[in-house]
């Protein structure tokens with residue numbers, strides 16, 4: 109599809125163009141398998157010589173249509189859906205890093221990704237060095253080893269809300285012959301397109317704003333098609349030498365730079381590990397995507413109004429939102445997120461942990477959930493819920509102080525939300 113089209117158009121039209129007399133909406137292909145007339149026909153699919161569907165663990169037309177839409181939105185060449193954001197992160201990394209390899213990640217990332225890298229992938233023999241998202245080029249460079257295979261970061265970190273200097277990270281990654289993978293969940297392609305700033309691979313938890321209604325878990329991996337694996341065949345043998353488990357195909361030769369990464373990810377990782385998205389959930393995700401640009405505008409407008417209210421409230425000790433002029437990340441946000449960032453704010457009340465607990469107890473519209481980035485406003489006090497086993501010292505070290513409240517601003521009316529926050533703060 110024409111890449112000059114705007115987000116609003118791509119969100120509606122990209123990925124699926126019905127033929128004459130075919131369904132206008134993307135059909136749900138609720139089928140595990142697909143039928144062929146001859147074994148020869150099917151053999152060609154297995155040899156990756158012909159395109160077509162044979163088993164929904166490897167590919168499904170509904171999932172593919174939605175993946176094409178997201179690829180178009182991110183400005184990538186290929187994409188695949190996964191059953192969750194965690195699976196997308198794991199597959200994106202494991203597709204190019206194996207036992208004995210090393211990766212570099214920003215330390216300000218989603219807790220699940222941090223655990224995946226620091227515990228589970230470590231058990232698989234992949235070591236991670238965490239760097240500050242605010243590190244200098246020299247500090248980032250110093251983290252590289254001969255066996256480093258990639259650099260990873262989040263556009264807007266969940267829950268730390270740091271904004272990543274994507275160009276800086278891409279520059280140092282490329283100087284070392286490795287790709288930059290960016291988790292773009294909080295910004296969405298509506299507010300930032302990391303590939304246009306040099307990122308090579310983009311991942312998402314589509315569970316958040318993309319689905320947007322708290323209805324279905326999911327993830328996606330988008331490849332820019334720009335990283336030239338063939339310049340570093342020793343570093344990326346999985347993409348540049350024959351895959352004996354797949355009929356001796358060399359992915360970069362057969363599918364070009366635009367298709368190699370995602371085809372390998374599908375043919376090897378989805379084949380062997382599953383983690384597939386269901387056609388039904390892909391359909392819900394697609395409905396969410398249709399209104400994404402409009403919802404993001406409203407999430408950001410609500411968050412900005414609420415951030416301004418909190419910033420000026422005498423009982424608020426501090427607030428983090430990169431849309432505020434005196435936020436540490438305001439300048440980076442102006443560069444990478446000029447149209448808005450996201451709907452998530454973090455703040456602390458004077459009176460710390462006890463004040464946070466009282467405030468949360470009296471909230472009426474904002475519900476207490478471990479979820480974020482949804483149409484419904486929700487709120488979390490990590491110190492008394494997700495992080496409750498940690499001491500105050502451990503909480504500070506993790507960047508999640510005992511007083512931190514994470515507020516995900518939904519799509520309700522901003523005045524109603526502010527009135528609710530106001531009455532709850534007054535109880536403190």
Ligand SMILES: *Cc1c(COP(=O)(O)O)cnc(C)c1O
Pocket residue numbers: 192193194195197218220221262266291293294312313314315316325326327
């Ligand atoms: C939620 C989240 C994930 C994990 O996604 P799931 O869909 O819950 O598996 C990954 N990255 C970020 C930034 C997230 O917010």
